[in-house]
Amino acid sequence: MKTTLEELQVFITVVDSGSITAAATQLGQTVSGVSRTLSRLEQKLATTLLRRTTRRLALTEEGSSFLVHARQILAAVDEAEDQMALRRQQPAGRLRVNAAVPFLLHVIVPLVAGFCRRYPKIELELNSDDQFIDLLEQRTDVAIRIGTLRDSTLHARPLRSSCLRILASPAYLEIYGQPKTVDDLTNHCLLGFSQTESLNHWPLHNAQGERLLIKPGMMASSGETLRQLALQGIGLVCLSDFLTWQDRQHGNLVQVLVEQTLPERQPIHAVYYRNTQLSSRIVCFLDYLVEQMTWPD
Incomplete structure (x- = not known):
């Protein structure tokens, strides 16, 4: 050649x-x-x-x-x-992982040290993107996707699911009061996503019994940015537990409209293009994620 x-x-x-x-x-x-x-x-x-x-x-x-x-x-x-590498039972080489910024920061990064100790010959390359990417063009081995999958050409492994909640900081609620009904949201600043309208459908029913599509008073492309805005007392936000459970645990964010919130969970999948047997690197990484990912339901 x-x-x-x-x-x-x-x-x-x-x-x-x-x-x-x-x-x-x-x-x-x-x-x-x-x-x-x-x-x-x-x-x-x-x-x-x-x-x-x-x-x-x-x-x-x-x-x-x-x-x-x-x-x-x-x-x-x-x-x-x-x-x-699989024959030697020593998974080795570079593993390119892509995930949205919030999942990368709050779920994957805290697990990296333990993963590297267990698999010292795997070289992790962590890339973040809040929009779906082409795995082939970006030379990505595995991507973590949250929500309903749309690309049928991808193979997917379910990892877990995460509950959606409507949250606000105690400082915000002290100033503006806690909403008691869905209609009360019109009197509050709602923090929403700027690039994906489906993420602005909150797990609530409007007056017509349909899922509520909010009109954000402030928007951002990343869930982490919206989290930070909510922590600063800017407004109400709807985010997933994997991102906010520690904030709730420490009292920095408080759930509102608890009784009106629909029991909705976001599925979390790992997606990849491999049509043959998965590489040992991917298998080890995904097994480790499933084993170590913890947040209260």
Whole structure:
């Protein structure tokens, strides 16, 4: 084979990062070195993979086709390495995990030290994103998704579920009073999500008996940001237990409209693209999450 794995990795990294300079930084190489590797690959293939201008890179038709095969080749190499690690019963190598910022901070990060002690040869790479990502494009091994799954092309493993509650800080309630009915919410500042409208459906019934869609007085894209706003006494918020149970335990957030709140739980899944046997790294990580994730129901 004329093409090397290093050349494939450089090509994919340039495409994913959007520039030769960004790829060089990510790979720990010089810009000139990455450029030479890319040129060498194109010479071997006798074709142009990327059109270069002073402002951007663009895949040629041949480059788009080759990119698909390059990803498959590196995935196959990863699979082979996984199988060797599994044979040795010593899971090893890099595991790329993606999760929304709140889940990453409040659930995964506190478990990292214990996981690394148990599996010292697994190199965790933790990436956060509050929007759904393409696992292949982002070279992600496993993503944690909260809520109803929509992508049927993904394999999923249920991990747990988490209850939704409507909360406010004691300082906010002292100033503005505690809502007694759903209609009382019109007199309060409601904190909602800016990018996903479905998250602004609170587990309450409106006057028509339908699930309540709130009109936020303040919005943010991240549940962690909304949590911080609620802790600062800005308004009422609807968030999941995995994010807020310690706040409730310490009295920093108080549940309101308890009797009116519908018993709704958000499912939590791990999703991945692997069609064959899961790598030992993924299995170990997910087993550890299920074993260690704790918050009161």
